[in-house]
Amino acid sequence: MTGQSNTSRLSRRAALGLGAGLVAAPLAAPAVGSEKGAVLEWKMVTSWPKNLPGPGVTAQRLCDRIGEMSAGRLNIRLFAAGELVPALGVLDAVGSGTAQIGHSASFFWQGKMPASVFFTAIPFGLLPQEHITWIEQGGGQDLWDELYEPFNIKPVMAGNTGVQMGGWFKRDINSLEDLKGLTIRMPGLGGEVMRRLGATPVNLAPGDIFQSLQSGVIDATEFLGPWSDRAMGFQKIVKSYYAPGFHEPNGTGEALLNKTAFDGLPDDLRAIVLDACQAENARSLAESDWENAGSLDALREQDGVTVKFYPDDVLSALRTTSAQVLEEFAAKDELSGRIYESYAGALKRLAPWSNVSLRRFLAAREGEA
Incomplete structure (x- = not known):
């Protein structure tokens, strides 16, 4: 995201460069309806290949759910990555009114608003349920709304792929030296951490990763978890799959709602859209945990993949460098600082409880306590 875009084949500025002036563009008349009985047709654009296990499935299910809950009064046609706009053009497309709703991940917009990364995942940060708690109970949603408001967008949680894996590496990571010179696909602040350690x-x-890994443009990649990663076919190229996903302990996907279109909906349709997003957020997290478990077994037993773990000294360096990156991030601007303080405050509040409850229980369940 920050330093990592230098060698990317897909320039973020090119992909997202529709221009800030488009944000204020008027929405096409058919997209807005104020009468309760009106039938509305919306477009959804996404950053995912069509029906990709995980976020692609979530995006289609969200369209279907809204249509069903509204009894056909709000119908949404999904356009996968590249069908209407580029994968990384979702933010601008929704803000300008090219589409009324999008499905993506917030860290793709770090080039436009650095603090967006906090609403997907932060290295060594909140776990999925902790993240949901911050958004819903700890003031995160208000800050998220404030951050996206200049883009004419209302963001909401609408999917979660769970705890992520560390990634696929063509060469083993036995020491910090093995990170030096490594070209890795890693968005968000995790990429900046890797850069500072020599990668x-x-x-x-997402749609460009497989070819880049196969052709040697990149030496390693992270994406999501075993379910989505196996569907992408990375195991056909690389057999070493690393954990933990230090860079993304959470996998929140976002629905981006064009504010002009959303505010123009009748009250009941606005409620349906928000409830559908919330329901999909919970369902997709459960689905991802279930499918990731089965896919991890398949990767090991059927595909010959070996799960490996970052050495302790590498994890220690990643953790220390992550703290430095976050401290510097907080000084970028006033809103970024407030988002950082809110996130850090949530982590400080929730981590001790997670340690007493989840960590201790898992250790006891495995007979380690």
């Missing part, structure tokens, strides 16, 4: 992070749209 070269790049930002690629």
